[in-house]
Amino acid sequence: MTGEERPAGLVSALRRxxxxxVYYGFLLVFALMCLGWSLLSLPLVLLLPGRMGRRVGRWVISFGFRTYLNLLEWSGIVKCDLAELDGLAEQGPLVIAANHPSLIDVVLIVSRLPDAVCIIKASLADQFIFGGSARLAGYIRNISGSKLILDASRELQAGSHLLVFPEGTRTVGGTLQPFKGGFALISKKAQAPVQTVLIEINHPFLSKGRPLFDKPEFPLVLRARLGERFMPPAQLRPYIAKLEHYFRDELAPGQMERPS
Amino acid sequence: MEAKSLDDLELALAKALVAGLNLDLAPETIDPDAPLYGDGLGLDSIDMLEISLVVARDYGVQLRSDNPDNQQIFSSLRNLNQYIQSNRTR
Incomplete structure (x- = not known):
């Protein structure tokens, strides 16, 4: 069997x-795509004000993310399983609440939703690479509490999808963080149901605390499945606790590889 | 128990908050001097945010999360009502 070890070693070295x-190439491509569209968006903010600009901005981001994921799959290092999200685009308005293991989560979900609004950290929205496109798409800056709630409700009342990560940050070390309540208040205010989305990734990838340039294990399997849909709350705190409990149950070890 | 009863404006605010937040209590039983946070009514920060939406809608008063006087304003229903009455636009 020793004769087979060397070629196998060579193959795995070449594979690595x-x-x-491919990994560094794709990081670069992502940065260039974001930067390119962000720069193009700046004049469009002036040319296409209001709802029209937001629709165009969101559609292009969704299309760009979908194309990017197709390229990743084509490279053979990533497999995406997002089929369950496909029907969502026609069902709005909805608060889409997902767990947040990786930076790629936004890309996975928005790739399937052409009219999705995200809540973006003010520090990111001010950066060159995302600023223009976030502004054109009308993404909501995560600053003052009540303004965020009202802006988000308005988007839902106009029929859009609102993407939220109730943990408020990425999952740390595979442990779901305690939920923040803003999403529940938005759901109540806009009377829009909360659609849960469960994201599962087979290896740590762009997770919190992991350096961007650490190559993950490949092949990566990026999977998003639809969870239950919850009607808007009457009382916030029991509702927030119920959803947090639901996510914990669904993402518990042993639930990951459930047959679909 | 004279000090514990709500005046008309306080009662109106209590009713608006109980209805808005779907609290399981009767508005007239709220102690106007009890803290809204923690031990008193047992509300937390997300409830405070919801209160600020109710107050903005019903009274036109913007309660801002970065107001340095928040501790005082939210210290009791009575103090919240006083702040609203002196800033209300509707």
């Missing part, structure tokens, strides 16, 4: 080299 090239 290929993965590094």
């Amino acid at each position: 080299a290929y993965e590094y090239v």
